[in-house]
Amino acid sequence: MDEIVVKNLSFSYDKTHPVLSEVTFSVSRGSHISIVGHNGSGKSTLAKLLIGLLERSNGEIFIDGILLNEKTINDIREKMCLVFQNPDNQFIGSTVEDDIAFGLENKRVSQPEMKDIIASFAEEVGMGKYLNKEPSMLSGGQKQRVAIAGALALSPNIIIFDEATSMLDPNGKKEIINVIKRMRNSNPDLTIISITHDVEEAFISDEVIVLSQGKIVMSGKPSIVFSDRETLKKYRLDMPFLLDFKEKLKAIDINISEEKTLDEIVETICQSK
Ligand SMILES: Nc1ncnc2c1ncn2[C@@H]1O[C@H](COP(=O)(O)OP(=O)(O)OP(=O)(O)O)[C@@H](O)[C@H]1O
Ligand SMILES: [Mg+2]
Incomplete structure (x- = not known):
């Protein structure tokens, strides 16, 4: 079953210059897709449209069979999490623990259960020892891990990572990729969208979508999409x-x-x- 269906999606910030044009794709439940493309190709805009942070100019977005609109947006948001490129924009709590707790409080999870969930996800991303620290005291990569723990703790149906591992060192990236693998094993219905410049990260996904100037120019299995050196060069991607x-x-x-x-x-x- 398709968890996400996007049909002829178009968007412009200023109603003059198109940022996304006629974007159509679907993502089946439990699959991991990657969206790649050069700077300014429209990836973050697409992520914000999917989660309803921006209003589309044209087209339709269905999440789990439900059309995304003003009436359905709150229900749909419950199922989705977006982890942004810049971790500084997503801190709310005064300690790491408070921060991971924030989303859970909205979900009315009981206090003892919450402590356990927070501890296990902080541990999972290697931040177990930092629960009482102030988020502002952490490095960029550590902040990003906390943001990822906060998103995973909400056990969403769909998680979108927008360059979420770009601030991490190679080991940190590997750890997060392993966390994602473990999450998929324990929850085969979890749908993941990774927006990334890292072709190695995209290579492990089930499907890749290549965006260029707001249009899908290629999509398919990573082993196929990434095999044509000339085309990759054209879209400024590595092999x-x-x-x-x-x-x-x-x-x-x-x-x-x-x-x-x-x-x-x-x-x-x-x-x-
Ligand atoms: N808030 C905004 N107002 C106006 N234009 C914007 C805004 N945000 C992005 N844009 C423009 O929309 C286009 C797509 O931007 P977007 O951030 O979606 O690209 P991206 O693929 O995520 O790029 P990057 O790889 O650099 O993160 C760019 O031309 C950008 O300048
Ligand atoms: Mg972006």
Whole structure:
């Protein structure tokens, strides 16, 4: 079943210059899609439209079969979370704990249950020791982890990460990717949209949508979308490491099948020697 259906979505901030034009796509429940594209291609605008922070100029958005409009927006927002690019814009509480608690208070979770949920999600993103700290004292990457814990703690049906890992160091990125993997394992119905410049992050999703100047220019399985070097160059995208590596191996007559991981590739090469 499609959890998100977007039909002919168009938007302009000034009613003159289109920022999104005729964007159409759907996301099935429990899948993880990535939206990639150069700066200013309309990714954050699309995220804000999906969650109803901006009002579309044209087109339709259905969440779980319900048309997003003024009447349905509050119910729909209950099901969705958006983690923004800049963590400074999303802090409300005076301590890390208060901050993660904020959304849960709105959900009327009991006090003891809340403590447990907060502790487990803070731990999950590596911030368990910082519960009593002031958010303003944290680094950008730590703030972003807290924001991610706050979103995950709400157990939304749909979570949108808008460059949410861009401030994290490589290990922090890996940790968050692992958190997402664990969340998907424990809740196969969780639908994830990652807006990212990191092609490695996009490579692990089920489907990639490429935006350019407010239009979808490519979409499909990451192994297909990211395989065409010329097209990637046109849309200012890199090729994920694994595909690049396989292509270079192919040039020296070592052919590796599509699904292989890096470890498996190395093993195949060793065996063939
Ligand atoms: N509040 C705003 N008012 C007017 N124009 C805006 C506003 N926010 C974004 N824009 C414009 O809309 C276009 C799309 O911006 P958007 O932030 O959606 O791009 P993006 O793909 O998220 O870029 P980035 O990769 O830099 O985050 C840009 O041309 C931008 O200048
Ligand atoms: Mg953006």
